[in-house]
Amino acid sequence: MARQNTVFKEAYNRYASALRADEALPSEPEIAAQLGISRSTARAILTRLSDEGIIRWNKRQKIVLRAPNEEDFFPSEETDSLHNIIERSFMLRILSDDAAPGMQINELELAREIGTGTTSVREFLIRFSRFGLIEKRPNSHWILKGFTREFALELADVREMFELHSAAEFGKLPAGNDAWRALAEIKAEHQAMLQDLDKRYKQFSALDERFHLLIHGAAKNRFIADFYDAIAIVFHYHYQWNKAFARQRNERAIHEHLDYIAALESRDPAAIEFSCRLHLRSARQTLLQSLPQIATETAGAGGL
Incomplete structure (x- = not known):
């Protein structure tokens, strides 16, 4: 929950900082893809923007009423970059006592645990794979490898x-x-x-x-x-x-x-x-x- 909350705050700050008055916002799936987060996190961002009076949300129509001010953002100490959030979650998983060579890492499970989109997780894992420590398998699975x-x-x-x-x-x-x-x-x-x-x-x-x-x-x-x-x-x-x-x-x-x-x-x-x-x-x-x-x-x- 704490990791998901951090993802939400970081993504909220990113999205809110780009809003302009009278702008019409896209659909939840489009916002999720734009920010590299899950749809549920995108929905939570829209809910907060609506609650703060920054947007008017009426079913599919979402209009920006005003540009956010400084008080509308989460403080920097409560946010972190999405890359660091994914890295931290990945490290915690492979630091667990039951982690061993051959352990499977599922993109969907990792993304759901963090509260982010699978695209961001996949990009992170692809970048790691060049070191030869993890290997891609079919169906969004990766295998943790040992080393010589x-x-x-x-x-x-x-x-x-x-x-x-x-x-x-x-x-x-x-x-x-x-x-x-x-x-x-x-x-x-x-x-x-x-x-x-x-x-x-x-x-x-x-x-x-x-x-x-x-x-x-x-x-x-x-x-x-x-x-x-x-x-x-x-x-x-x-x-x-x-x-x-x-x-x-x-x-x-x-x-x-x-x-x-x-x-x-x-x-x-x-x-x-x-x-x-x-x-x-x-x-x-x-x-x-x-x-x-x-x-x-x-x-x-x-x-x-």
């Missing part, structure tokens, strides 16, 4: 090249950049997690993703940003199949993150590179240590 040691090593190599560059760029950001405030918040969350690690260590994966995504963003490079999707899938999903020593792994990673953050705050290029390489080396080891279990589970599931 060679794939993992290649991905780790590219990740290190990209993150070393991004971390160096982060250290050059001006003092007033919003990224420093976001880094301070993430640092505080790491420290708070350490204080209650027994209860909170399973929440580390989401914090880990936020931290590395923030660093990658400093590069302002579209290829690095796009590649991060593959990084997120592998480093925040596959190695979680091996849950042995998860608390110890996460505790070590938190300390490495804090050292990494301190290096970024120092703006010392040598310290940044050292801390970045040290942490990524640990991440590579963690990833490779998970492969034997992945191979066993893949065999049990009937192969790749």
Whole structure:
């Protein structure tokens, strides 16, 4: 419900911002296709516009009475991009305990769960498929695939090249950049997690993703940003199949993150590179240590 509500608010803001007085609006299916959302979400948008007196809705006729003002929109902190909403829902699904190679992903089910249109979900999955981690099957189905040691090593190599560059760029950001405030918040969350690690260590994966995504963003490079999707899938999903020593792994990673953050705050290029390489080396080891279990589970599931 929370994800659907976010989709609704984001789509509502997008649609309302384009309305002009005296404009006649199209049908619900057309609005849904235009925004990449479900018909039910399109209907909810029209209902709110009508309730707020922005449109007059009389059966099939929908006329814009006035342009929306600032108070008519949902605040930015309550909305998110549709891509991020779909990505988050997809990640939550494959992070579930019963996710394994061979698991089916249905476009219609995923779209219904999110409250968006199947076209947006399909475009997202097609973009992911080029990494070889999911494979298209007939009738809107996809299969989650495992990966080989060679794939993992290649991905780790590219990740290190990209993150070393991004971390160096982060250290050059001006003092007033919003990224420093976001880094301070993430640092505080790491420290708070350490204080209650027994209860909170399973929440580390989401914090880990936020931290590395923030660093990658400093590069302002579209290829690095796009590649991060593959990084997120592998480093925040596959190695979680091996849950042995998860608390110890996460505790070590938190300390490495804090050292990494301190290096970024120092703006010392040598310290940044050292801390970045040290942490990524640990991440590579963690990833490779998970492969034997992945191979066993893949065999049990009937192969790749």
